[in-house]
Amino acid sequence: MESAIFFSTFGLIFLAELGDKTQLAAMALALRYPWQRIFVGIAAAFVVLNLAAVVVGKVLFLLLPIFWVTLVSGLLFLYFGYSTLRHACDSEDDDAGTPPTAATAARTAFIMIFMAELGDKTQLVTASQAAQHSGSLAGMSLVFAGSTLALWLVSLLGIFAGKQLVRFVPLCWIHRTAGAMFLLFGVMALWKLKGM
Numbered sequence: 001m002e003s004a005i006f007f008s009t010f011g012l013i014f015l016a017e018l019g020d021k022t023q024l025a026a027m028a029l030a031l032r033y034p035w036q037r038i039f040v041g042i043a044a045a046f047v048v049l050n051l052a053a054v055v056v057g058k059v060l061f062l063l064l065p066i067f068w069v070t071l072v073s074g075l076l077f078l079y080f081g082y083s084t085l086r087h088a089c090d091s092e093d094d095d096a097g098t099p100p101t102a103a104t105a106a107r108t109a110f111i112m113i114f115m116a117e118l119g120d121k122t123q124l125v126t127a128s129q130a131a132q133h134s135g136s137l138a139g140m141s142l143v144f145a146g147s148t149l150a151l152w153l154v155s156l157l158g159i160f161a162g163k164q165l166v167r168f169v170p171l172c173w174i175h176r177t178a179g180a181m182f183l184l185f186g187v188m189a190l191w192k193l194k195g196m
Helices: 002-017 021-032 035-056 058-063 066-086 102-117 121-132 137-165 171-195
Strands: none
Touching (some): 002 121, 021 035, 021 066, 021 102, 021 171, 035 102, 035 137, 066 102, 121 137
């Protein structure tokens, strides 16, 4: 019975995030930084977000109004979109400049994913699943584990898809596409503010 909690949460979150902005962000970050470094940041962001969803639930959204979360998320996506487009066709030799430190890559990934996913549908689904199974610590732990592992797997798929894409599409065009997508996500996030 308890394994059903894990697998239902895993399946819901995995399908919800497949092809979503988080996976695309992981793909774009993997083109700029070593995948291990960004995965540390992404994984840490999802651990924090899922802990907040499971433990704090709705209180988190009372403390952090969704308007401000959406505004910061939109602005971050616009910044990353601009930055990615600005350097899209710089030298494709990554050794030309100073390589980013592990802390810089992990911090960038953490901030980007944390702000993009705070209050997103998967965090709400995780909070909802946790509320349904809040009768036991084991149930809430299984919700946390299922959600976190699903998000990690989707991110890893995005990272490795991005690495394989480079074999078929010039890096310059991938960066341009990623930058345009970040700008689109930023505009969409800011557009949501009109309805708030």
